[in-house]
Amino acid sequence: MSETPFRLSVLDIIQSSHSAVSVLDIEKNLGEHNRVTLYRTIKTFLEQGIIHAISIAGDELRYAMCEDNCGKDSHVHNHLHLQCLTCESVYCVDLPATSFVNNSHHQVDSFEVHARGTCEACLN
Amino acid sequence: MSETPFRLSVLDIIQSSHSAVSVLDIEKNLGEHNRVTLYRTIKTFLEQGIIHAISIAGDELRYAMCEDNCGKDSHVHNHLHLQCLTCESVYCVDLPATSFVNNSHHQVDSFEVHARGTCEACLN
């Protein structure tokens, strides 16, 4: 994977946002560009474990930086994706096992958990 | 909202599936039908709190029945959406506070939490 100027500017936009960004958010911060290249860049970043996608029903896909330990193969986050009911922003929040979804910083009203694993049927 | 034959058959398909269904899953079980009507039916069911959408990044949207306490206004689930790594099915699983993501039935390898609430910035 080459570190081209285009890729570096996309990466910079994602990195410098404090909340998860949509394709449109990225485009607003890019100069003139080719949309196809952007989609391909995002796909590459996802495959390389550089960014992860955050999918919230009825809302655009958003992207955020991965943890340092993410790579081409391992891609585990296990953290909270908090969408603010006021500003609609989506943040990644670390999940210390002790405080499950709430901590002193934010306030959680409702949540759902997306898990990957093996279902009852497939365990047998 | 009228209980038309078309709506009843869509509802029956969703209800009788033990895992969450995609639009394509529904279509495969419907006879000849109009695609627009199906999309409008799904939208109506979502608005009425009859079904809820499950959005998993890189995967089609799926739908599953809501809890009895869901309605036009309240739409809270707070349960686990488990996607099986083997069969790819997505199940809704109740979350007794004690066992957080694991229980004796399924095995969770990784998860993420989608939460709605108020972020640090907006709380101040």
Added chain:
DNA sequence: CATATATTTGCAACTGTGATGCAAATATAA
């Protein structure tokens, strides 16, 4: 450095999902 090879980019065209306006059909209310 020069050249060969691999990767990325831009363009054009396409696909699939879902939305919209409107008229006909159907359901509910009076």
Added chain:
DNA sequence: TTATATTTGCATCACAGTTGCAAATATATG
């Protein structure tokens, strides 16, 4: 039964994202 409200089908559109291919750019090798 008739009037009113809701739903459906059809045609058309909007938009996100994909694909094939050729030109441009980056990396590797001598």
